[in-house]
Amino acid sequence: MKPVTLYDVAEYAGVSYQTVSRVVNQASHVSAKTREKVEAAMAELNYIPNRVAQQLAGKQSLLIGVATSSLALHAPSQIVAAIKSRADQLGASVVVSMVERSGVEACKAAVHNLLAQRVSGLIINYPLDDQDAIAVEAACTNVPALFLDVSDQTPINSIIFSHEDGTRLGVEHL
The missing domain is CATH 1.10.260.40 (lambda repressor-like DNA-binding domains)
Structure with missing residues (x-):
């Protein structure tokens, strides 16, 4: 049909x-x-x-790309679910590209896959050291990118989770 x-x-x-x-x-x-x-x-x-047709026609449609490690893992799947939920509230769409192999080149390949879909912004949910995170950010071209849980010493846009504070709050809650 x-x-x-x-x-x-x-x-x-x-x-x-x-x-x-x-x-x-x-x-x-x-x-x-x-x-x-x-x-x-x-x-x-x-x-x-048809969001693709709207984008081709020049209509603004917020499409967020998420490069993530395997969704079979609990934490990445929960993060993607939260991103999707919030995007829905804002009228945005989310497209996910899983980083299938380990290493910075695999992460860059996932980013390129998302960029080919004309995303408006990127969220990188993949473990990277400082230099690799900088290399992936450079691959993002002119699209804003937000990295999750990279070192606070890395000069890129990131959200850093405090495992210590999270554990403390969890124990206090119990």
Whole structure:
């Protein structure tokens, strides 16, 4: 079954495809009645906007890339789930590239995979020493990157977890 298009929604709702596009892109110059009719048609047909087409058309769509170690591991999967949950709240999308092998080159390959998908920003959730983190950041080109749990001595944007504080808080909670 082929995906439902703007044209399909327009025909079903009895409006032009431009009107459907305006509704999808939340343009303000659509009457409430028309907006409701188009939204009802979209729901009835299970229309899903094509984010890739929107990006190609120059529409701003926040797409966050996450390079991570194996999601079979508990901590990385929980971190990705939290990123996805928060992104959903903000109307952003998340794409994940797992670092399949160990080493900086494998991490850079995952970053390149994400950059090829035109991500707006990157989160790197992979254990790296200082020099490797700097090398991966250089591979991020002009896309902002945030590293998780690298040394606070590394001159890159990062979030550092305090295992000592986390353990203390956990014990105090018990």
